[in-house]
Amino acid sequence: MRSQKTLGWMAGMAALAAVAALHGCGSDDNNSGAANAPATPPAATPADAATASANIQAAWVEIGDGNQAIARVITRYVPTADAGPNGACPLLTVNGTASRMTLRVAPATAPLRTTASAPADSKPSEFPVSVCEATLPAAATSAAIGTQALPLPKATPQRIVVLADTGCRLKKADNAWQACSDTEAWPLASLAATAAGFNPDLVLHIGDYHYRENACPPDIAGCQGSPWGYGWDTWQADLFKPAAPLLAKAPWVVVRGNHEECARAGQGWARFLDTRPYDATRSCDDPANDAAGNYADPYAVSLGGGSQVIVFDSAKAGKTALATNDPQFIAYQKQFQTVATLAAKPGMTTTIFTNHHPILGFAPVAGANPAPGNLALQSVMSNLNAQAYYPPGVQVALHGHVHDFQAINFASAHPATIVSGNGGDNLDVALPDPLPGGSVPAPGTTIDRITHHASFGFLVMDRRAPPSTGWQFKAYSKAGKLMATCDQTGNTIACDKTGFIAP
Numbered sequence: 357m358r359s360q361k362t363l364g365w366m367a368g369m370a371a372l373a374a375v376a377a378l379h380g381c382g383s384d385d386n387n388s389g390a391a392n393a394p395a396t397p398p399a400a401t402p403a404d405a406a407t408a409s410a411n412i413q414a415a416w417v418e419i420g421d422g423n424q425a426i427a428r429v430i431t432r433y434v435p436t437a438d439a440g441p442n443g444a445c446p447l448l449t450v451n452g453t454a455s456r457m458t459l460r461v462a463p464a465t466a467p468l469r470t471t472a473s474a475p476a477d478s479k480p481s482e483f484p485v486s487v488c489e490a491t492l493p494a495a496a497t498s499a500a501i502g503t504q505a506l507p508l509p510k511a512t513p514q515r516i517v518v519l520a521d522t523g524c525r526l527k528k529a530d531n532a533w534q535a536c537s538d539t540e541a542w543p544l545a546s547l548a549a550t551a552a553g554f555n556p557d558l559v560l561h562i563g564d565y566h567y568r569e570n571a572c573p574p575d576i577a578g579c580q581g582s583p584w585g586y587g588w589d590t591w592q593a594d595l596f597k598p599a600a601p602l603l604a605k606a607p608w609v610v611v612r613g614n615h616e617e618c619a620r621a622g623q624g625w626a627r628f629l630d631t632r633p634y635d636a637t638r639s640c641d642d643p644a645n646d647a648a649g650n651y652a653d654p655y656a657v658s659l660g661g662g663s664q665v666i667v668f669d670s671a672k673a674g675k676t677a678l679a680t681n682d683p684q685f686i687a688y689q690k691q692f693q694t695v696a697t698l699a700a701k702p703g704m705t706t707t708i709f710t711n712h713h714p715i716l717g718f719a720p721v722a723g724a725n726p727a728p729g730n731l732a733l734q735s736v737m738s739n740l741n742a743q744a745y746y747p748p749g750v751q752v753a754l755h756g757h758v759h760d761f762q763a764i765n766f767a768s769a770h771p772a773t774i775v776s777g778n779g780g781d782n783l784d785v786a787l788p789d790p791l792p793g794g795s796v797p798a799p800g801t802t803i804d805r806i807t808h809h810a811s812f813g814f815l816v817m818d819r820r821a822p823p824s825t826g827w828q829f830k831a832y833s834k835a836g837k838l839m840a841t842c843d844q845t846g847n848t849i850a851c852d853k854t855g856f857i858a859p
């Protein structure tokens with residue numbers, strides 16, 4: 357007991373010393389710590405270099421299966437040879453007691469693998485950073501790495517920020533070169549800061565974090581100097597740096613997008629964001645393992661008060677219906693069977709299914725009628741549930757992928773469907789207004805009302821006060837202008853505006 361306490365004291369003092377070293381105010385910190393020091397203090401502990409904030413590139417909390425709260429850190433610290441397996445990792449102080457985080461994955465350069473681009477436009481993915489992690493106990497009332505406090509999960513979050521499709525597009529195949537250095541053209545940094553100002557209890561990112569796949573051509577001014585490819589430098593520029601205010605504000609629920617499939621940014625997904633333990637077979641480093649790396653079992657995150665979110669990985673879903681003997685059909689069939697089990701949980705009034713690709717939403721097509729929802733996923737879902745598509749118990753579906761905002765209420769018995777893929781990447785054209793007669797996202801569905809816009813922005817979900825159940829969804833512009841307010845109860849959603857909303 358005593359030695360445990362002393363160890364905790366030493367770790368705490370080490371963290372304090374690291375803080376003091378950083379801020380050049382050692383005597384004050386030592387004095388403030390002295391009041392609680394044992395009568396005979398242990399020998400002075402040198403500053404813990406692994407905890408120094410200069411080494412910490414990103415720190416956040418994400419929520420995994422069973423509401424596990426996972427603290428993650430990306431660090432550039434290189435430990436001495438005798439520092440042990442977790443020597444790169446900082447001390448995490450929970451409720452005043454510091455302990456060293458566990459190494460998730462060490463620095464490495466992944467050899468060049470098959471990517472979505474031609475070999476000449478690809479390169480090995482360099483990760484000159486360690487990723488460390490620790491599970492936060494449910495009893496945690498404070499958590500910090502050095503001076504940086506980590507946000508803690510709430511059992512019954514009241515406000516959730518939703519965003520998706522946030523990166524800056526550099527893609528040779530489409531000759532698409534977004535101006536990453538122009539905050540109007542690629543607004544993620546200001547959008548994330550604005551969203552953080554809403555003080556969410558939780559953030560839900562519905563996929564496509566990484567878009568800088570190819571090198572900016574020399575004649576395009578707006579993206580000069582941008583990192584590209586699938587290594588750390590690009591992840592830092594596309595997500596961790598601009599989204600830092602939102603990562604600091606609340607724990608995240610992370611959904612995987614098609615940009616994080618193995619042949620694209622899957623290596624970074626596995627290292628940084630996947631909630632499961634790091635595993636070489638699903639690291640996306642070796643294309644021979646892509647069948648394992650491109651799929652994941654769904655899991656539920658309880659929101660308390662009768663609400664839950666079911667997180668579904670559709671990263672590899674294609675655009676066409678699947679044959680029942682296709683391995684991908686079988687993989688998604690298994691995933692949707694798990695969704696049915698999760699959605700059947702007793703006591704739920706609002707089960708929110710979330711995956712990247714819209715299933716009962718639209719994809720606008722310039723100059724033509726809108727395209728329907730994802731045909732690959734629909735083919736699996738209709739095989740399981742006929743034209744209900746979703747299993748019983750799913751009231752709401754939240755997606756990204758299409759770069760606009762859509763809120764759809766069905767006259768048929770289908771979940772209220774919301775698309776929120778307008779978080780920073782190049783926007784899609786607006787859907788036609790009104791929708792051409794007979795437009796449906798899938799056979800057997802009937803649209804009652806659709807509300808949509810095609811401006812940059814995000815969603816704020818507020819839990820509705822009892823006796824109402826469900827959530828109020830507010831669509832905001834990137835600058836925080838309220839675009840629409842939609843009240844959801846069960847599988848219905850009623851917005852204060854219908855049709856296209858001008859910015």
Ligand SMILES: [Fe+2]
Pocket residue numbers: 521563564613614615712756757758
């Ligand atoms: Fe996408």
